Amino acid sequence: MEFVTAIVSSAYQFGDAFAFLVLSACGLAVIFGMMGVINLAHGEFIMCGAYMTVFAVNWGLPLPLAILCGSLFAGLVGMIIERVVVRRLYARPLDSILATWGVSLIASQGTLILFGPTMRGVGTPLGSFMVGALSFSYYRLVLIATALAVLLLLYLVFNKTRFGVLARATIQAPHMANALGVDTNRVYAFTFGIGAALAGLTGGIYAPTMTMIPTMGTTFIMEAFVTVVVGGADVFLGTAPAAALLAVVKASLTSWQGQLAGQIGLLLAVILVIRLLPKGITGFILKDRA
Amino acid sequence: MTVTWLQAGTLACALALSGTAFAADPIKIGVLEDQSGDFAAATIGKVHAIELATEEINKAGGIAGRQIELVVYDTQSDNNRYQEFMRRVLQRDKVDVVFAGFSSASREAYRPIVNQFDGLAFYNNQYEGGVCDANMIVTGAVPEQQFSTLIPWMMEKYGKRVYTIAADYNFGQISAEWVRNIVKENGGEMVGEEFIPLGVSQFSQTIQNIQTAKPGFVVTLLVGAAQASYYEQAASANLGLPMASSVNVGQGYEHKRFTPPSLANMYVTTNYIEEVDTPASKAFLEKFHAKFPNEPYVNQEAANSYIAMNLYKQMVERANGSTKREDLRKVLAQGDVCFDGPSGNVCLDPKSQHMSHTIFLAKVGDGHSISFPKVWDNIKPYWLGDAGCDLTKADPDAQYTPSNPPSKQ
Structure with a gap:
């Protein structure tokens, strides 16, 4: 029984760290990987989704619908910001970093002014279960399942749908796609929207487990960028294996020596990966194939 | 000339209004x-x-x-x-x-x-x-006001095995040292101590480390809104241990912000809260x-x-x-x-x-109401x-x- 408990506990902790890394990073990875835009407002899209989710719950929606609502709202806001700000800067990637950073400052400060420094959350649903002497939260299993579902869904959208084909064509050869009648502007807007909606989903699904404050997005940022940097440009070849690798490092170090060791290990792993694989895991896998 | 007169006039007005010179x-x-x-x-x-x-x-x-x-x-x-x-x-x-x-x-x-x-x-x-x-x-x-009162009281009520989680900067480190010393002086045992970097919001592993160590109560010296996510996550994992703190409730009013009963059974020594x-x-x-x-x-x-x-x-x-x-x-x-x-x-x-x-021991109840089981005067x-x-x-x-x-x- 001791042994079973240890196995379940390790799997649970690995899954939990994996889910956090995947969900933190997926929105950022879509926008960076597909569009090459480094979106510094990523944390604020997460916050936006979380706040919308809590509002929706307060209006009486059940939590799953509220999370969907938060995700869609963040996606909508993302598309508006793409139209107004990011679209003008596709040829100037450095400027887009600055512009999205500005958006993030406006968003978090605006939220502070509108809704105050903190807001009451919604409480984590579903309760807990016991394995041996340890108790675990069911909701964490939902997070893990969501992370896997998001990866699967992204794969299907970008590889099996007409939108996915158009999106990949637009990314690879924008002028050619344009000449063949693809409305590239719309594709960019949708892709950015999907990235923002994924961030919103992350915010919504983590909202019941966290403190609601205007700067809550920043707690995801480090993990998000670290995962994207280690993973490289491709969401499937990069983000998923990167999250798995980093989750192993983080979960094992945290269980051995506490949170501080986990954080240090995470950052050391990144330094090591970047030193050995400058293009991230994506680059490594693609070179292997060639 | 005009300026001087103006200044003199202003001064006179000021004198007349306040009644006290300069x-x-x-x-x-x-x-x-x-x-x-x-x-x-x-x-x-x-x-x-x-x-x-x-x-x-x-x-x-x-x-x-x-x-x-x-x-x-x-x-x-x-x-x-x-x-x-x-x-x-x-x-x-x-x-x-x-x-x-x-x-x-x-x-x-x-x-x-x-x-x-x-x-x-x-x-x-x-x-x-x-x-x-x-x-x-x-x-x-300061600690002789908040910990010398709180920790012995908690040890008497919940046993001598103590686990501390603290924010990893001077406040958390030094406060944890105080707790460690007081626990030792009172014949208790530190069964665990973990320092959490500011801004960390995910606590699954910490919660499990605490469960494995089986303390009588947990001293939570967490700071900032990100770290406050701990309570919600500990409650949802059904950790169910009493908590002792010098910073919660009295500063961040977590009992008002979180859904009950995530903060239930927390004890805080504070010199004032609105309750x-x-x-x-x-x-x-x-x-x-x-x-x-x-x-x-x-x-x-x-x-x-x-x-x-x-x-x-x-x-x-x-x-x-x-x-x-x-x-x-x-x-x-x-x-x-x-x-x-x-x-x-x-x-x-x-x-x-x-x-x-005057130090009030505030206890957070199941519905997040506050009671004061003990007051230490002056x-x-x-x-x-x-x-x-x-x-x-x-x-x-x-x-x-x-x-x-x-x-x-």
Whole structure:
């Protein structure tokens, strides 16, 4: 029984760290990987989704619908910001970093002014279960399942749908796609929207487990960028294996020596990966194939 | 010529209005608090408390006949901003006194600047104790007030196995050292200790580490909104252990912000929270809500900031209107600078320039209601004085800890 408990506990902790890394990073990875835009407002899209989710719950929606609502709202806001700000800067990637950073400052400060420094959350649903002497939260299993579902869904959208084909064509050869009648502007807007909606989903699904404050997005940022940097440009070849690798490092170090060791290990792993694989895991896998 | 006449006219008007010669220029008070960022939830109330005290004092004729003028900057929960704004208020705005700081990291960031310009700063926050610095007056509670009361009480009730999780910076590290020492002195055992970097919000593994160690209770010294996610996550994993803290409820009013029962069975020692059921507390709360109807919570730091304003007024008036630091310290050295405030009677200790407190043990119930199973009256900030810090004789500008006490002469 001791042994079973240890196995379940390790799997649970690995899954939990994996889910956090995947969900933190997926929105950022879509926008960076597909569009090459480094979106510094990523944390604020997460916050936006979380706040919308809590509002929706307060209006009486059940939590799953509220999370969907938060995700869609963040996606909508993302598309508006793409139209107004990011679209003008596709040829100037450095400027887009600055512009999205500005958006993030406006968003978090605006939220502070509108809704105050903190807001009451919604409480984590579903309760807990016991394995041996340890108790675990069911909701964490939902997070893990969501992370896997998001990866699967992204794969299907970008590889099996007409939108996915158009999106990949637009990314690879924008002028050619344009000449063949693809409305590239719309594709960019949708892709950015999907990235923002994924961030919103992350915010919504983590909202019941966290403190609601205007700067809550920043707690995801480090993990998000670290995962994207280690993973490289491709969401499937990069983000998923990167999250798995980093989750192993983080979960094992945290269980051995506490949170501080986990954080240090995470950052050391990144330094090591970047030193050995400058293009991230994506680059490594693609070179292997060639 | 016209200018001179104008000036003379203004002066005459001023004289006629205030009735006191040359007392018309205001006393400037610098206020550096975090109105945005990770700590804002706990500190916006401090600014409001200072504004409330200012309004009251100004209405009643000011300090020694001079009105108070506040110079307020938002330090954004960022230590660099503290250094920048501390220089600005002391050099450019030339304030008479500064009220500054939430986190201990921010206090240690600005303290050398206060020393450099030989200014005077009030730190109105509970903290890990040990600052022996004539340029600082501390109105917040310290470990001998919060831990020497709380930890033995918890050990008696919940057993001698203790697990500490603390924010990983000077506050958490030094507070954890206090807890460790007190647990040992009382024959207990530390079954675990974990330091959490600020900004961490995911606690699954920590929760499991605690379960594996099987403590009687958990001492939570978590700081900032991100780390506060711990309670929700511990509750959803059904950790179910009693918690003891010097920072929760009294600062971040987590019991109001989180869904019950995530904070149930938490015990906090605090010198004030809005639930304190005394006439003085009720009156203070009523005044506060009259001026700030939307204030989400009136916390310990708000009360201490309000008290500090009144103590400052008293010291300046007893120094015959002088705002010079040395004149104020001569008043302080008399040892009877006291105030009947929202939390009861408090006095400043001349040796350490810290404040005595009535300490309330607040217990959070299942529905997040507050009860007070125990009250310790008039606990003095004795540790620094006993350890050898005496600001009436020498000013070491240092922060001491139990493992690094003042060197005895």
